[in-house]
Structure formats: structure tokens, C-alpha cells
Amino acid sequence: MSPSFLTAPLLLAGTLVAAPAMASSCADLSQLDLFGVEISNAEAQPAQTLPPDPMSAMTGSSPRPVEVGAHCLVEGKIDDREGVNGRYGIRFQMRLPDQWNGRFLFQGGGGMDGFIAPAIGSIPSTGSTATPALSRGYAVVSMDGGHNGQGGDFAEDQQARLDLAYVAIGKVTDTAKVLIQARYEKAPEHSFFMGCSNGGREAMMAAQRFPTEFDGIVAGNPGFHLSRASLTQAWDVQTLMSVAPNGDLSQALTQSDLDSVSSEILAQCDAKDGLEDGIVAGQCDFDPEALRGKLADNKLDALLTVMNGPKGKNGEALYSDWPWDPGINSAGWRAWKLGSEQRPAMNLSIGPASLTKLFMTPPQESIPEPLDFDALARNVSSVGGYFDADEVFLSTFAHQGGKLVIFQGLADPVFSANDIARWYTEASAITPDTARLFMVPGMTHCGGGNATFENFDPLTLLENWKETGEAPQMMPARAPSMPEREMPLCAYPTYAEYQGGEVNNASSFACVEP
Incomplete structure (x- = not known):
């Protein structure tokens, strides 16, 4: 082990690790002594253009190349084991930028997971052109949910079911925060989670099962009632x-x-x-x-x-x-x-x-x-x-200042907008200033649809909410099919009503009660 690391034990929510000091280089992270964690790669990366996310169809991330600065790429596996019908473990990828903004983002998956999408933190709406989290300076982690491959055979293994349900979120979060501490010698100022579809379910699960680990969540078209x-x-x-x-x-x-x-x-x-x-x-x-x-x-x-x-x-x-x-x-x-x-x-x-x-x-x-x-x-x-991430009692998450932004396509054919509206109404009655729901007219699942205003930026909305303490009443949005036009997406149950004037300007609309 490199002499730059301390070895005092540190117990986090799910992983016993050796608490490290500052890593003198990216490569030093491969020498971290973390119980149950194998780091297979820790390599400095130059500023570059990353190719489009090959898993965008599953995660909803924008299928566009991404410009990123120099960063440290870390890959590894947690709890490698022989399971009921094969080898299991939680594979992860993390990118730690040289110019860190002090924030951490956990990037959700999609489908039944089983793959590792590039840890970029793109806005999980296929039509969004907003700057990804990594390019903003976030440290970003992604994972495979605890199994390799997108088929359903992994569900023969009891622990693999639990990992995909919620356990992997806690273990990857612990590991990611240790890597952040080692790389930057301080903890993140804010910890966010963002995903769509099953990644949206994972985002809601982060608020429900790990309320002290995250203080900002973006959940898109969440499969929160997936069963x-x-x-x-x-x-x-x-x-x-x-x-x-x-x-x-x-x-x-x-x-x-x-x-x-x-x-x-x-x-x-x-x-x-x-x-x-x-x-x-x-x-x-x-x-x-x-x-x-x-x-x-x-x-x-x-x-x-x-x-x-x-x-x-x-x-x-x-x-x-x-x-x-x-x-x-x-x-x-x-x-x-x-x-x-x-x-x-x-x-x-x-x-x-x-x-x-x-x-x-x-x-x-x-x-x-x-x-x-x-x-x-x-x-x-x-x-x-x-x-299912259908719990409505978020008192600890709310008490710690947690904020949840949800967006949902009204034409989503797999997760009903009416279902998330009912959840939101019930949860907001208990903690009224914790979540905001934005319905997207015409949008299907994590983007797409007819003349839909899917080009929006819920991460900036969340950042502003955290910084100002003012709950957002609307989210600016554009339609890729109508590039000159902007319209607000209004916080549910309000909706955007045209007030007169230039139809392409968001200022021509007001958020009104139904």
C-alpha cells in the first residue's frame, strides 16, 4: 500500500473501509484498502470528447457526444461472490474531475440494469441538450445494479434481487464517497441522484431508503410502482x-x-x-x-x-x-x-x-x-x-433539507402519469416543501413523443432550489421539433396557460390552477 494512505477503519452505511488520506495521483486510488471492494482500474484521463452513451435507450440519457475535462476514471466491483447460478457483484464506474465543484452525483440505470453506462451524468431525457453533470464539475458514479447482462436469470439469486432493488445503491454510495474523500481530501458538499425509468425508481429509492445520504434527487418517468x-x-x-x-x-x-x-x-x-x-x-x-x-x-x-x-x-x-x-x-x-x-x-x-x-x-x-x-x-x-419505491413518508430526507424534482411524460406508455400524481399528492401532504412534479405534455418514456417539450434541465432546477431555498414553480423547456419555441413546464397540479403575445416566448404563458 502507498504510504500516502492511512489505515484507520471507517464504517459507513454498508461498507467497512480503511479511511484514506489524500491520494497523490489518480493511480493511487487503485491501492485503496476497502473491505469487499476490488478496484480494477484507476487511470488519469485527459480532456476529451466522450462518445454518445451506448445505453441511452435504456437510461434516457441524451445520445450525444460529451465534452469533458481532465478527470480520474475508476472502475471496480463490490462484493464479488459465487451466486446461485453464476458470478455476481456490483460493478461500478466513477469519474472524478480535476476541476471538482464539490458535488457528487449518482447516475441511475435503466431496464433491469445489468450494464454500466458511462458515468457522465447526462440529463435523462433523450431530447435534452443541458450540460451533463461531469462537464459541470461533479464527481459521477454509475453501476450495473449487482448483475451482468440484461436478461432476467439473475433473479434466481436472492441477493441479486435485493441488490437491484436497493442494496447496491447504498454500497456504491459508500464506495463513491470514500473515493471522493481520498481524491479531494474532503466530503462532497452536496450529494445528488439522477435517473429515468428504473433509474428514476432508484432515484426515489435513494430518498426513501437512504434519506441521510442524498440531499437532492431528480427522478424522471420513475418506475416507482414497477411490480x-x-x-x-x-x-x-x-x-x-x-x-x-x-x-x-x-x-x-x-x-x-x-x-x-x-x-x-x-x-x-x-x-x-x-x-x-x-x-x-x-x-x-x-x-x-x-x-x-x-x-x-x-x-x-x-x-x-x-x-x-x-x-x-x-x-x-x-x-x-x-x-x-x-x-x-x-x-x-x-x-x-x-x-x-x-x-x-x-x-x-x-x-x-x-x-x-x-x-x-x-x-x-x-x-x-x-x-x-x-x-x-x-x-x-x-x-x-x-x-417498489412507493413509500410516501420522507420526514428524515425533508428534515435534512432534501429536495426531489420529478418529471413525467403524460404519454408515457409504461408508467402512468396518473400513478405518480397520486403518489406525489399523498407524499406532499406529509412533507409539502420537499418535492415538485413536472408533467411533460406529449412526452412518452424518458423523452420522445409529439411536439414534446423534452429539452429541459431539472439538474439546474435542483441546484437553484438548493442554493436559494425557493421551490421552483416552473421549468423552462423547449421542443426539439420547434427549436424557436419555449414554454414552461409547471409544477403539478398547475399547467401552462397561454396569456397572449408571442407564442414562442415562455413569458407568454402563466402557470395556473386547473
């Missing part, structure tokens, strides 16, 4: 297959069908925010029965069954209903619910493994037939009890 959303995917497939010609799910609702639905939503709701522009920013009390005659009755009935959400035999809701947004005819909505001739629906390619392997106990090879959704709901409740 029930997984069940819902099976509900949607069963429902839509009942009207699929020749068993072709992609044609259960044609593009023409969805265009008709989108047009009717606009006809009923577009003007309610004061401006007919293809965007439904305000409340939409949509009457789907107006679609009778425009869609075949069996197709409309199937769509209503999907949009009303899964129900038990006695009619009780097993997940959530969905808002009617004109983004229903976008490629992102189709990709999850219906798929195409070239690519099967993600509800078919990802959904079954999530439901049967991760959430059913014991794991199953296929969904039991015939489908009994009451039984499925009872089965997934066991894993959902520790996997």
Missing part, C-alpha cells in the same frame, strides 16, 4: 391481442387508428390551455365515446380496457388508469404497447422476463395460464414490497 406496472404489461398484451389480426400485436391498433385517437383528443382538449398548437398542457376531461364510428367497436373497447388499467375480478384497480394525451400516436407509445413489423412490442420483449423472473416468487419460465390477475397481483406483492 404492478410489470403486471400491467401482461394485461395490455392480453387485451390488445384479442383484437390483433392473425395474432399480429402491432396491428391491433393501426397507425391510422392511433392518429384518429390523437386527433379526437386534440379536438376536445387542445384549446383548453388557451392555444391550439397540438399540445394539451391543461386538464383534459376526454370523452372516448366520441371515437365510436371512428374506431371499430372492438378496437375502442380494447383501448378503453388498456387505458382504464388492469382490474381484478371484483373490479378493483391493480395498477392505475392512464391520461389521454395526443402523444398516443407517437412511435414511443407504439414501441411499448404494440411494436412494429420490425421490432416486437417492449411489453413482449421486456415485460415477460420482468414479471416472471424478477417479481414472481419463485421465478417462473412463463406466465401461468390461464391468466389470473388477482393471483398475479398477490404473487408480485412480496417482491414489490421491497422493490
Whole structure:
């Protein structure tokens, strides 16, 4: 061991480590004596252009090259072990900039994890052009959630389930903070978490299970109720297959069908925010029965069954209903619910493994037939009890000054905006100045959609909230398809109403109560 390190033991939340002094070089970090942690690489990196994140489709990060300054790249593995069906451990990557701004950001994953995305800290909305956290001077860490590979076989291992659920967050956080202490000889002034999809669930879990570790969270389109959303995917497939010609799910609702639905939503709701522009920013009390005659009755009935959400035999809701947004005819909505001739629906390619392997106990090879959704709901409740980030009691997080920014696409086809709205309402009643929710009209899952204002910067919003103590009432946003136009995304339940003037200016809108 290098003589530049001390060896007094330090017990953090999940890892016993040797408390180091300042590392004289990046390479010295490879000599850290951390219990249960293997550092495989610690290498100084010059200022460079990092290539687009190859995992952006899973994490929602912007698929663009990133300019970064000189930094220290550290890679390693925590708790390497032989598991039930293979080798396990929590792999991580960390980048520590030479010009550090004193802050730490944990970058969430996506899907069922199983990969390490580059630790860059890009805003997890595919249309965002905001500066990534690493380029701002943050020390950034990413991880694989405790298993390697994106299939569901890892869920045969009890500890691998727990690691993905929440345990890995604590262990990687401990390791990252030790690396920060060693590199800079001080702890981070602020510790943030940011992610979308399952990364958004991980972000909410950071606030719920590790309330003293983080003081700022950005959660995008969070799969916080993932066990029930997984069940819902099976509900949607069963429902839509009942009207699929020749068993072709992609044609259960044609593009023409969805265009008709989108047009009717606009006809009923577009003007309610004061401006007919293809965007439904305000409340939409949509009457789907107006679609009778425009869609075949069996197709409309199937769509209503999907949009009303899964129900038990006695009619009780097993997940959530969905808002009617004109983004229903976008490629992102189709990709999850219906798929195409070239690519099967993600509800078919990802959904079954999530439901049967991760959430059913014991794991199953296929969904039991015939489908009994009451039984499925009872089965997934066991894993959902520790996997879902649906706790609303955030008193410690709030007491320590923690702030949570959530953004959610109204046309998200996999996690319902209505579900996160209910969670937010309940949580805010307990700790009213801790979280802010921003609904994004037209946006599907972690970006994409029709004329959607997905180019926004929730990290700067969070930074300003922490620095000023003033809760944000709106978040400026732009639509990539309309580069000259800016519109505010308003803190829920308010929405952006056009007040008159130049439509491209955000100042022409006001956040109003519904």
C-alpha cells in the first residue's frame, strides 16, 4: 500500500473501509484498502470528447457526444461472490474531475440494469441538450445494479434481487464517497441522484431508503410502482391481442387508428390551455365515446380496457388508469404497447422476463395460464414490497433539507402519469416543501413523443432550489421539433396557460390552477 494512505477503519452505511488520506495521483486510488471492494482500474484521463452513451435507450440519457475535462476514471466491483447460478457483484464506474465543484452525483440505470453506462451524468431525457453533470464539475458514479447482462436469470439469486432493488445503491454510495474523500481530501458538499425509468425508481429509492445520504434527487418517468406496472404489461398484451389480426400485436391498433385517437383528443382538449398548437398542457376531461364510428367497436373497447388499467375480478384497480394525451400516436407509445413489423412490442420483449423472473416468487419460465390477475397481483406483492419505491413518508430526507424534482411524460406508455400524481399528492401532504412534479405534455418514456417539450434541465432546477431555498414553480423547456419555441413546464397540479403575445416566448404563458 502507498504510504500516502492511512489505515484507520471507517464504517459507513454498508461498507467497512480503511479511511484514506489524500491520494497523490489518480493511480493511487487503485491501492485503496476497502473491505469487499476490488478496484480494477484507476487511470488519469485527459480532456476529451466522450462518445454518445451506448445505453441511452435504456437510461434516457441524451445520445450525444460529451465534452469533458481532465478527470480520474475508476472502475471496480463490490462484493464479488459465487451466486446461485453464476458470478455476481456490483460493478461500478466513477469519474472524478480535476476541476471538482464539490458535488457528487449518482447516475441511475435503466431496464433491469445489468450494464454500466458511462458515468457522465447526462440529463435523462433523450431530447435534452443541458450540460451533463461531469462537464459541470461533479464527481459521477454509475453501476450495473449487482448483475451482468440484461436478461432476467439473475433473479434466481436472492441477493441479486435485493441488490437491484436497493442494496447496491447504498454500497456504491459508500464506495463513491470514500473515493471522493481520498481524491479531494474532503466530503462532497452536496450529494445528488439522477435517473429515468428504473433509474428514476432508484432515484426515489435513494430518498426513501437512504434519506441521510442524498440531499437532492431528480427522478424522471420513475418506475416507482414497477411490480404492478410489470403486471400491467401482461394485461395490455392480453387485451390488445384479442383484437390483433392473425395474432399480429402491432396491428391491433393501426397507425391510422392511433392518429384518429390523437386527433379526437386534440379536438376536445387542445384549446383548453388557451392555444391550439397540438399540445394539451391543461386538464383534459376526454370523452372516448366520441371515437365510436371512428374506431371499430372492438378496437375502442380494447383501448378503453388498456387505458382504464388492469382490474381484478371484483373490479378493483391493480395498477392505475392512464391520461389521454395526443402523444398516443407517437412511435414511443407504439414501441411499448404494440411494436412494429420490425421490432416486437417492449411489453413482449421486456415485460415477460420482468414479471416472471424478477417479481414472481419463485421465478417462473412463463406466465401461468390461464391468466389470473388477482393471483398475479398477490404473487408480485412480496417482491414489490421491497422493490417498489412507493413509500410516501420522507420526514428524515425533508428534515435534512432534501429536495426531489420529478418529471413525467403524460404519454408515457409504461408508467402512468396518473400513478405518480397520486403518489406525489399523498407524499406532499406529509412533507409539502420537499418535492415538485413536472408533467411533460406529449412526452412518452424518458423523452420522445409529439411536439414534446423534452429539452429541459431539472439538474439546474435542483441546484437553484438548493442554493436559494425557493421551490421552483416552473421549468423552462423547449421542443426539439420547434427549436424557436419555449414554454414552461409547471409544477403539478398547475399547467401552462397561454396569456397572449408571442407564442414562442415562455413569458407568454402563466402557470395556473386547473
